[in-house]
Amino acid sequence: MTSRMDTRFAKLKAEGRPALVTYFMGGDPDYATSLGIMKALPEAGADVIELGMPFSDPMADGPTIQLAGQRALKGGQTLAKTLDLARDFRKSDDETPIVMMGYYNPIYIYGVDKFIDDALAAGIDGLIIVDLPPEMDDELCIPALAKGINFIRLTTPTTDEKRLPTVLNNTSGFVYYVSMNGITGSALPDPSLISGAVARIKDHTDLPVCVGFGVKTADHAKAIGAAADGVVVGTAIVAQVAGSLTKDGAATADTVSAVSTFVRGLSTGVRSARLVAAE
Amino acid sequence: MNETPKPNSFRSGPDEDGRFGIFGGRFVAETLMPLILDLQAEWEKAKNDPEFQKELADLGTHYIGRPSPLYYAERLTEHLGGAKIYFKREELNHTGSHKINNCIGQILLAKRMGKTRIIAETGAGQHGVASATVAARFGLPCVVYMGATDVERQAPNVFRMKLLGAEVKAVTAGSGTLKDAMNEALRDWVTNVDDTYYLIGTAAGPHPYPEMVRDFQAVIGQEARQQILEAEGRLPDVVIAAVGGGSNAIGLFHPFLDDEGVKIVGVEAGGHGLDGNEHCASITAGSPGVLHGNRTYLLQDKDGQILEGHSISAGLDYPGIGPEHSWLNDIGRAEYVPVMDDEALEAFQLLTKLEGIIPALEPSHAIAEVIKRAPKMGKDQIILMNLSGRGDKDIFTVGKLLGVGL
Numbered sequence: 001m002t003s004r005m006d007t008r009f010a011k012l013k014a015e016g017r018p019a020l021v022t023y024f025m026g027g028d029p030d031y032a033t034s035l036g037i038m039k040a041l042p043e044a045g046a047d048v049i050e051l052g053m054p055f056s057d058p059m060a061d062g063p064t065i066q067l068a069g070q071r072a073l074k075g076g077q078t079l080a081k082t083l084d085l086a087r088d089f090r091k092s093d094d095e096t097p098i099v100m101m102g103y104y105n106p107i108y109i110y111g112v113d114k115f116i117d118d119a120l121a122a123g124i125d126g127l128i129i130v131d132l133p134p135e136m137d138d139e140l141c142i143p144a145l146a147k148g149i150n151f152i153r154l155t156t157p158t159t160d161e162k163r164l165p166t167v168l169n170n171t172s173g174f175v176y177y178v179s180m181n182g183i184t185g186s187a188l189p190d191p192s193l194i195s196g197a198v199a200r201i202k203d204h205t206d207l208p209v210c211v212g213f214g215v216k217t218a219d220h221a222k223a224i225g226a227a228a229d230g231v232v233v234g235t236a237i238v239a240q241v242a243g244s245l246t247k248d249g250a251a252t253a254d255t256v257s258a259v260s261t262f263v264r265g266l267s268t269g270v271r272s273a274r275l276v277a278a279e
Numbered sequence: 280m281n282e283t284p285k286p287n288s289f290r291s292g293p294d295e296d297g298r299f300g301i302f303g304g305r306f307v308a309e310t311l312m313p314l315i316l317d318l319q320a321e322w323e324k325a326k327n328d329p330e331f332q333k334e335l336a337d338l339g340t341h342y343i344g345r346p347s348p349l350y351y352a353e354r355l356t357e358h359l360g361g362a363k364i365y366f367k368r369e370e371l372n373h374t375g376s377h378k379i380n381n382c383i384g385q386i387l388l389a390k391r392m393g394k395t396r397i398i399a400e401t402g403a404g405q406h407g408v409a410s411a412t413v414a415a416r417f418g419l420p421c422v423v424y425m426g427a428t429d430v431e432r433q434a435p436n437v438f439r440m441k442l443l444g445a446e447v448k449a450v451t452a453g454s455g456t457l458k459d460a461m462n463e464a465l466r467d468w469v470t471n472v473d474d475t476y477y478l479i480g481t482a483a484g485p486h487p488y489p490e491m492v493r494d495f496q497a498v499i500g501q502e503a504r505q506q507i508l509e510a511e512g513r514l515p516d517v518v519i520a521a522v523g524g525g526s527n528a529i530g531l532f533h534p535f536l537d538d539e540g541v542k543i544v545g546v547e548a549g550g551h552g553l554d555g556n557e558h559c560a561s562i563t564a565g566s567p568g569v570l571h572g573n574r575t576y577l578l579q580d581k582d583g584q585i586l587e588g589h590s591i592s593a594g595l596d597y598p599g600i601g602p603e604h605s606w607l608n609d610i611g612r613a614e615y616v617p618v619m620d621d622e623a624l625e626a627f628q629l630l631t632k633l634e635g636i637i638p639a640l641e642p643s644h645a646i647a648e649v650i651k652r653a654p655k656m657g658k659d660q661i662i663l664m665n666l667s668g669r670g671d672k673d674i675f676t677v678g679k680l681l682g683v684g685l
């Protein structure tokens with residue numbers, strides 16, 4: 001069986017354009033609203049969905065995503081409910097790949113084997129676990145791969161030639177190149193440096209390479225999209241959610257539409273970036 | 280859970296992946312991984328380099344003031360009427376606590392690695408002061424992350440750090456205590472990985488920190504073991520230390536781990552009691568989980584979200600504990616017990632009045648445990664306790680609790 005992820009990237013390749021990968025925080029600011037956001041993403045032009053799992057101590061996230069996680073937890077979000085989001089979403093969309101992104105401890109406490117089974121049943125295609133480097137592959141990566149869930153790894157500017165094979169080993173789905181040393185929500189780096197870095201990764205793997213951290217506008221998305229197989233946008237989307245809430249952090253009638261309008265703009269940018277064949 | 284076989288020696292851990300049984304490890308973002316591997320390699324080299332050891336010992340003697348005395352607390356012993364009580368006087372070190380032992384070691388390592396900027400997290404401010412001190416001594420800029428709550432309750436140490444030239448950044452995320460400061464320090468590190476050295480203040484975090492910090496602090500136990508043999512001609516029956524992240528405790532315990540007859544007791548902050556969430560007793564009331572780079576006992580809810588915890592003492596206000604302690608607990612080599620805020624406060628006052636030593640609130644927890652145990656032990660028995668820091672920094676907190684305006 002070809003996975004949703006492979007099918008999606010093959011389709012984009014045929015269309016000759018990069019993927020738009022969109023992150024949002026599951027349960028921010030409440031379950032129903034975030035399900036509404038999730039359902040609106042593909043229609044607004046998202047090709048892959050990153051579903052954030054809130055954690056009390058998000059050590060690699062900047063203030064925007066930290067606050068989103070706090071709102072979600074305050075709204076009663078749990079890992080089980082984040083899996084429910086995917087399950088509910090799959091009732092109307094069985095094609096858009098879903099990658100869960102977050103930190104390891106909630107999964108460890110849920111139980112690794114149970115989590116993998118439940119994630120598969122909920123229609124999850126991949127995992128990005130920030131605090132599980134290759135040295136910790138026995139924890140979750142290997143059991144997840146064995147059952148057919150992609151384990152997507154972050155590579156960073158500190159991942160040198162020597163280490164790259166270690167990081168790419170056991171990676172599947174796509175490679176997520178974090179374009180800078182830093183936390184989510186930092187400034188955008190120089191796009192001209194990015195194409196070199198992407199080429200370097202492509203010397204070692206046939207997987208699609210998506211680039212993220214710092215993408216905030218349609219122009220950014222276009223510039224990055226020209227140099228990579230996909231553009232990941234997270235903080236800027238979460239900021240749209242935050243900007244639409246009441247003073248007390250509750251959703252408004254505008255929350256879902258603020259996100260979809262913004263993503264539609266990004267999508268226009270991405271679709272106008274003709275893929276400079278980086279094969 | 281995996282059965283941990285009893286090892287031949289309790290002192291051989293961790294394995295090469297930084298594991299103590301199921302605990303420890305390297306749970307960090309990829310950005311940090313190359314650096315952590317570098318640090319490990321550099322630490323291996325330094326450990327076996329006589330030049331490095333000589334410099335460390337030299338600064339220990341002339342800058343820190345080592346060896347610290349082992350003191351027979353005669354009046355406290357008489358008052359309690361049981362076991363003989365000895366204190367390892369780490370509060371007499373330069374900067375007033377054991378924290379400096381680790382800071383001197385790590386800054387020498389930072390220099391070897393060519394790092395030009397130091398960051399640290401702090402709770403009570405003792406580690407922040409010690410970090411700022413060594414940064415000043417070695418001419419490196421230093422940024423200290425400190426929870427906003429702690430900035431308030433440890434004001435004298437904040438001023439001290441600033442005098443020493445450090446920049447103190449108040450962290451408002453979460454409840455503004457040690458764990459939040461550690462998150463923020465990790466965020467800084469990920470961003471400035473090229474030039475920055477993260478000087479972790481306790482025997483926790485990703486490998487090699489728990490091992491490395493332990494080895495820098497083990498000087499406490501090595502000296503104490505020799506000193507008690509000189510004073511009494513035998514080893515103590517019990518060694519006791521307060522446990523925050525666990526550095527002063529593992530520093531005392533480690534050299535005694537293979538001495539079968541020596542009972543080892545770590546004292547956790549019981550706060551207002553273990554019933555609710557108003558405590559920091561990670562081992563006695565928590566469960567294993569993954570935070571800040573290692574697997575260890577944590578305070579957490581059913582969903583794996585980390586709880587904030589509470590302690591009267593900022594230095595114990597951390598929802599985790601170093602991984603080696605988690606392992607020592609699970610294999611039964613050490614015992615961990617809680618002591619409540621009010622017990623620590625009483626112990627603080629008793630020691631001050633009986634011995635003329637004002638202890639920090641952190642070791643006051645250990646003193647409270649001594650007060651419980653000594654009367655039940657024979658007069659021929661010996662307790663050796665780590666007096667990890669002095670209480671000058673705490674007099675405002677204590678004044679407030681006793682209803683005295685300062």
Ligand SMILES: Cc1ncc(COP(=O)(O)O)c(C=O)c1O
Pocket residue numbers: 376377402403404405406480481482521522523524525526527528593594595639641642667668669
């Ligand atoms: C005097 C003193 N003792 C103990 C501690 C607790 O830390 P650890 O458990 O790492 O020794 C602190 C922490 O700030 C401290 O200042």
